[in-house]
Amino acid sequence: MAICTAVLPVAGLGTRFLPITKSIPKEMLPVVDQPLIQYVVEEAWSAGIEQVVLVSSRGKTSLEDHFDSNAELESALDAKGKQESLAAVRGLTPPDGRTICAVRQHAPLGLGHAVLCARAIVGNNPFAVLLPDDLIWTGDSAPGVLSQLVEQFEKSASSVVAVMEVEQSQTCLYGVIDPFDSEIDSRERLIKAKGLVEKPKPDSAPSNLAVVGRYILTPEIFNFLSTGNKGAGGEIQLTDAICALLAQQSVYGYRFEGVRFDCGDKAGYQMANIALSLERPDMREQLIPFIKEQLLNYSAE
Ligand code: G1P
Numbered sequence: 001m002a003i004c005t006a007v008l009p010v011a012g013l014g015t016r017f018l019p020i021t022k023s024i025p026k027e028m029l030p031v032v033d034q035p036l037i038q039y040v041v042e043e044a045w046s047a048g049i050e051q052v053v054l055v056s057s058r059g060k061t062s063l064e065d066h067f068d069s070n071a072e073l074e075s076a077l078d079a080k081g082k083q084e085s086l087a088a089v090r091g092l093t094p095p096d097g098r099t100i101c102a103v104r105q106h107a108p109l110g111l112g113h114a115v116l117c118a119r120a121i122v123g124n125n126p127f128a129v130l131l132p133d134d135l136i137w138t139g140d141s142a143p144g145v146l147s148q149l150v151e152q153f154e155k156s157a158s159s160v161v162a163v164m165e166v167e168q169s170q171t172c173l174y175g176v177i178d179p180f181d182s183e184i185d186s187r188e189r190l191i192k193a194k195g196l197v198e199k200p201k202p203d204s205a206p207s208n209l210a211v212v213g214r215y216i217l218t219p220e221i222f223n224f225l226s227t228g229n230k231g232a233g234g235e236i237q238l239t240d241a242i243c244a245l246l247a248q249q250s251v252y253g254y255r256f257e258g259v260r261f262d263c264g265d266k267a268g269y270q271m272a273n274i275a276l277s278l279e280r281p282d283m284r285e286q287l288i289p290f291i292k293e294q295l296l297n298y299s300a301e
C-alpha cells in the first residue's frame with residue numbers, strides 16, 4: 001500500500017531558539033536560503049507523498065504561506081527578468097495533484113498527541129511522520145531518507161523508523177530501539193525492534209540506536225495514541241505508542257544513509273548551515289579560506 005500522507009508536527013514554540021522564535025516560527029529559520037520546513041516538504045514530495053499535513057498552532061501561518069503562490073512577487077520578478085528567482089518561488093507550490101493542509105494542535109501535549117491531531121485526515125492508511133528539526137542531508141549520494149523508509153515499507157508492510165547510532169551518553173535525548181537480536185551486525189541496516197524507550201538514561205538504554213525524525217507508521221498506531229497515556233516529560237509520546245504497537249505488529253528500525261543535523265539545537269543548526277553552504281559551488285570558494293582562517297584563530301588560543 002502506497003504512503004500518500006505525511007504528517008509534519010510544527011506546533012512547538014521553539015523556546016530553545018528565543019528570542020528569534022518570538023515572532024518567527026522555528027521551522028521558518030533558514031539553512032542557507034531555505035527554511036527548515038522546505039527541506040522536509042521537498043523530501044516528502046520526492047518520496048511520492050501526495051498530501052502534507054502540518055500540525056500547527058497559533059502564529060504559524062507563514063509556514064502555509066511559504067508554499068502558496070504569490071502573484072505580486074512573481075510578476076515583479078518576471079518584470080525584472082529574474083527568471084531563476086521566479087522558478088525558485090514557483091517551485092514552492094505543491095506539484096500537480098499534491099496538497100498541503102494544516103490542522104491545529106490546541107495544547108502542547110506531546111509529539112504523540114500532535115500526530116493524533118492528524119488522525120481524521122490520515123484515515124485508515126499507513127502514513128509518514130517527518131520532524132522538521134531533523135534535517136537529513138543525502139545530497140546526490142542517496143535518495144531522501146523518507147524514500148529509503150518507503151522502500152523498506154514496501155517490502156515488509158510494517159512500521160519502520162529511521163535510526164542512527166549515537167554516543168551512549170546521548171541516549172537521554174532520543175527514542176531508543178531495543179533490538180530483537182542482541183547481536184547486531186554494524187553493516188545491517190534493517191533492525192527488528194523488540195521495544196522502544198523514550199529518552200532512557202545512558203546506563204539503562206537498551207542500545208545506542210536512536211530514533212531520528214522520520215517514521216512510517218501503520219494506522220493502528222492511533223489506537224495507542226488515543227489512550228492519552230503520558231510518558232517521559234508528562235507528554236503523550238509517539239515512542240510509547242510505537243512500543244505498544246509492537247505487541248500486535250512488527251516494527252523495524254532502519255539505519256539510513258545520510259547525514260543528520262539536529263536543527264532543534266543551536267550548535268546542530270549552525271553545523272547544518274556550514275555543511276550545506278559548503279555544498280553550494282557559488283559560496284564554497286569564499287567560505288573555505290574564511291573557515292580555515294577562523295580555525296587558525298582558535299587553534300592559536
Ligand atoms: C523527538 C522524539 C524522540 C526522537 C527525536 C528525534 O524528541 O520524541 O523519540 O528520538 O524527536 O529528533 P524531541 O527531540 O522532540 O525531544
